[in-house]
Amino acid sequence: MFDSGGVVLVLSSDVVFTLQDGQLQRAWIGLGRVAPGQLASVAFDGSTYSFVTIANAVASLYQAPSRGAHPTLIATLMDPGGLPFAAAQIAPMADGIAILGTEASGSNFSTAVLGILRSGDAQFSLTRAPVGGDLTYGDGALWIVGGVMGDQVFRSVDGTSWTPTRLPVSAQYWSASAVVATKSGIAVAITSHTSSDSEVTILTSSDAGQKWQTVGTFLAPLTEFGTTIGTVFGPDGSWTAVFPDGSRVIRGGGVGSPTSATSPNGLPGNVDQIARSSQGDLVSIAGSDNCPSGKDSCTRSASVFVSSDNGQTWTEITPAP
Structure with a gap:
């Protein structure tokens, strides 16, 4: 699930759903026939939808001008060492788009390639990223959060030089x-x-990460190393967190704002992700593993839940006909 400026996009195999008026709408169906490879990431920058697929050592960028429109191949990114990509993420920027391709490796240390496509360019400019992980754009810079523990944070204003x-x-x-x-x-x-x-500690910065303020803290159930409690931020800096077992929803605002807790009704356990739509609805995905014959036979299923009252009550939603 991806939250692109309040536009919630849900991926399921080669289908992309958008959340509209509390309903899941099929926006693109059968993307695998149009964009071969594994659909890895999708984003919306306010005017254009972007998709990235990965197939071995190639990541391909497709774009569509509107919901449901036919995606067009824009450019491809090839791993310079021929290593296959395990994951890829898109980050729309002020003057282009960036893709972080995390390489498949037998090592615990993730390696990655960054491609930047500036407005008007026909090809990606490639650089080696400091680490694989989550790529975003904010406050005039690219950000990567990654590493074995997810405790490495890097910033770059040009996509070439990175500062821890x-x-x-x-x-x-x-x-x-x-x-x-x-x-x-x-x-x-x-x-x-x-x-x-x-x-959980909520941090904010108004100077591109030079100084940080703690605007909220709370205790949550124990999580595995390298994982985080699902938290979503609003444009005004308010935030909402959901416990992985679905037992609690925590909300807060800026510095000095009170923190409120809710015992949600209708939200199951195994909460994987959380997002917020532009209408203010909270959206969560709760997943479960089915392993009939041991670990190697596991398949994962997921359900989407929506809340329109700040996490107090949740309703499972299914794709509209």
């Missing part, structure tokens, strides 16, 4: 969410891993 960003976190083990753009700067949620609970 130090966050005010004292815990030994912690993981960061993707950096998110807000009206006043950027925000990130930190999940610190302890022996008993997870502690």
Whole structure:
């Protein structure tokens, strides 16, 4: 699931759904016939929908001008070392688009290639990224959050030179969410891993990550190393977090704002992701594994839930006919 400026996009195999008026609408069906390869990422920049597919060592960028319009191949990104891509992410920028291709590797240390396609360019300019992970754009810069623990944060204004960003976190083990753009700067949620609970810290910055403010903290159920408590930010910097077991929804605002907790009704466990639509609805995906014959036989299914009352009640939604 991808939250592109309030436009919630849900991927299922080669189908892309959009959330409209609390309903899932099929926007693109059978993308695999148009854009061969595994559909890896989708984004909306306010005027154009962008898709990235990966097939071995090639990531392909497709774009469509409107919902349901035929996607057109724009450019391809090839791994310079011939390594296959395990994942790819899109980040629309002010003057183009960036793709982070994380390479498949037997090592615990992720490696990645960054491609930037500026407005008017026909080909990607390629550079080696400092690490694979989550790629976003905010406050005039590209951001990557990645590493084995998800505790490495890098910033770049040109996509070529990257600067490590130090966050005010004292815990030994912690993981960061993707950096998110807000009206006043950027925000990130930190999940610190302890022996008993997870502690979530909400950080914001109004100077491109030079200084950070803590605007909220709360305890949450223990999570695995390298994972975070699902948190979504609004344009005004307000935030909402959902516990993975679906037992709690936590909300907060800016500095000094109170934090409120809700015991949600209708939200199951195994919450994987959370997003917020432009209408203010919260959207979550709850997944489950079915392993009839052991780990190698596992298949994953997921359901989409929506809340229009800030997480108090949730309703499962299915694609509209």
